[in-house]
Each structure stands twice: as C-alpha cells, then as structure tokens.
Amino acid sequence: MKFHRQAHCAPHKLAIFPGAFNPPTVAHLAIAEAALSVVDQVLFVLPRAFPHKEYTGIGFDQRMELLLRATAENPRFSVASSERGLFIDLAREARTEYDAALFLLCGRDAADRIVGWDYGTEDNIEKQLQEFCLLVASRAGGYTPPPQICDRVRSLELSFGEISSSEVRRRIQAGERWQELVPASIVELLQSRLDS
Numbered sequence: 549m550k551f552h553r554q555a556h557c558a559p560h561k562l563a564i565f566p567g568a569f570n571p572p573t574v575a576h577l578a579i580a581e582a583a584l585s586v587v588d589q590v591l592f593v594l595p596r597a598f599p600h601k602e603y604t605g606i607g608f609d610q611r612m613e614l615l616l617r618a619t620a621e622n623p624r625f626s627v628a629s630s631e632r633g634l635f636i637d638l639a640r641e642a643r644t645e646y647d648a649a650l651f652l653l654c655g656r657d658a659a660d661r662i663v664g665w666d667y668g669t670e671d672n673i674e675k676q677l678q679e680f681c682l683l684v685a686s687r688a689g690g691y692t693p694p695p696q697i698c699d700r701v702r703s704l705e706l707s708f709g710e711i712s713s714s715e716v717r718r719r720i721q722a723g724e725r726w727q728e729l730v731p732a733s734i735v736e737l738l739q740s741r742l743d744s
Contacts, residue, residue, distance in 0.1 A: 549593070549628050549629070549630050549638075549641040549642065549644075549645060550628060550629050550630075551626065551627070551628045551645075552612060552616055552627045552628060552629065553616060553619075553620075553625075553626060553627045554626045554628075555589050555623060555624055555625065555626045556623070557588065557589065557624070558646075558647075558648075559587065559588035559589035559646065559648045560588055560648055560649065561586065561587040561588050561589075561648055561649045561651065562587055562588065562589050562590075562591055562642065562646050562648040562649070562650055562651065563580070563583040563586070563587040563589070563590045563591065563651045563652075563653040563683055564591050564593055564635075564638050564639065564642055564650060564651070564652050564653065564680075565579070565580055565583070565590055565591065565592050565593065565653040565654075566592075566593040566594075566595060566630075566633065566635070566638055566652075566654075567592070567593075567594070568594075568598060568611070568713065569592070569594055569611050569614065569615045569713065570605050570606060570611060570713045570717070571606070571611070571614050571713055571716055571730055571734065571738055572614055572615050572618040572619075572713075572730065572731060572734065573711050573712065573713055573716060573729055573730055573731075574711060574728075574729060574730060574731055575711040575712065575729075576592075576618070577618065577619070577731055578706060579653065579655065579685040579704065579706065580592070580619075580622075580625060580653070581622070582685065582704045582706055583651070583653050583683055583685075583704060584624055585704075586651065586683060586702060586704070587651055587683070588624065588648075589624050589625070589626060590624065590625050590626070590653065591625075591626045591627075591628060591642065592615055592619055592625060592626065592627045592628070593627075593628050593629065593630050593638055594608070594611055594612055594615060594627075594628075594629050594630075595629070595630045595631070595632060595633035595638075596608060596629060596630065596631050596633075597631065597632065597633050598633045605717065606741060608629075610741060612627075612629065613737065614734050614737060614738060615627055617731075617733050617734050617737060618730075618731040618733055618734050620733065621733070635652045635662055635676065635680070636676045636679065636680075638652070639652060639676075639679050639680040640679070643679075649681070650679065650680040650681070651680060651681045651682070651683040651702070652680050652681070652682055652683065653683045653685070654682065654683075654684060654685070655684070655685050656684055656685065656686055656690070656691040659682060659684040659691050659693070659701075660691075662682075663682075663693065663694065663697070673697060674696055674697060677697055677700040677701075681700050681701065681702060682697075682700065682701045682702070683701075683702050683704060684701060684702070684703050684704065685703075685704045685706050686703060686704065686705055686706055690703060690705070691703055711729050715729060716729045716730060720742060
C-alpha cells in the first residue's frame with residue numbers, strides 16, 4: 549500500500565474505502581462522511597487492478613489526482629493506492645500500517661458482490677470477516693446480510709439518490725449536465741480532462 553496523503557491522527561477505528569473513483573462523486577464523499585460517525589478515519593484506496601472490472605476510461609494517475617483533490621478538505625480522510633483489489637488483501641495491507649479495528653466501507657451493490665463472490669473454500673467471506681467488518685451504505689434499498697455474517701456487518705443509512713460514477717460518465721457522453729454529481733473541487737479539473 550502506498551500512501552498519497554495520510555491523516556495525522558492514529559485511528560482506533562479505520563474504514564477502508566476502495567473504489568475505481570472514475571470519477572469521484574458527491575456520493576463517495578457522502579458515504580465517507582457518514583462513515584465518520586462510526587470510525588475515526590476513512591482511507592480511500594485506489595487499486596491498480598480490480599477483481600471484478602477492467603481499468604477503462606481515465607487512467608490511474610488522473611483518477612488519483614481527482615481523488616486527492618476531492619478529499620483534500622477533510623483532515624480525517626487518507627488516500628492510498630494498492631497493487632491489489634480484493635477486500636481481504638486491502639485489509640491485510642492496512643493492518644501493516646494501522647493498529648485499529650478495520651471496517652471495509654462499500655455500497656449495497658458492492659456488498660452483494662463481495663458476499664456472493666466465489667472465493668473457494670479457504671478464504672470464504674465468513675473467514676475474511678474475522679479480520680474486518682463490513683460497513684455498508686444503503687443505495688437503492690437497504691442491505692440485509694446473510695444470517696451467518698450479520699454480526700460482522702453494520703449499515704449506514706443514506707439518502708443521496710442515484711448518483712454514481714457511471715451516471716456521471718453517461719451524462720458526459722450524452723452531453724447532459726454532470727457537474728452537480730461530482731465535488732465542486734474537481735469540476736474544473738475534470739472538465740479540462742474532457743476538453744483535452
């Protein structure tokens with residue numbers, strides 16, 4: 549794990565927030581802000597490889613620049629990159645840097661995906677959740693975990709509508725307004741990327 553910006557305080561509870569951030573949205577920031585009601589610090593992680601999607605669109609360096617700018621105003625936000633993308637790998641990398649209770653922060657759609665993922669028998673989700681808890685932001689409905697892991701899952705109730713990176717990209721492609729879906733701090737930078 550490589551830190552691009554690290555908060556100064558040592559957290560007792562840390563939320564790791566991995567994502568493609570293509571681009572970062574106001575929903576990403578709303579989820580992270582809501583997580584601060586449970587944890588002391590949020591660590592945004594941009595993986596260089598994803599287990600469930602291809603790296604398309606803007607490149608890693610541009611995404612990192614947008615993410616750093618979008619998160620700059622909150623001193624309890626840290627930003628890092630990783631060579632890996634599975635939650636368990638990120639948790640284990642963070643464990644080498646932090647002596648804290650770990651939460652993996654995600655939306656309901658990502659929670660469905662990782663809980664239902666076929667990890668094989670050695671690293672199933674029940675075993676992984678011995679190393680971290682899931683902190684799940686509701687999105688298009690609440691999240692109900694399977695009974696065998698419900699004690700390792702916490703929910704964040706949020707209401708921010710259908711805001712997503714894919715919706716930002718769709719609007720840009722369609723020539724529609726997109727600026728209100730991303731943090732104001734990155735609108736100009738993102739626009740310059742589109743114009744070049």
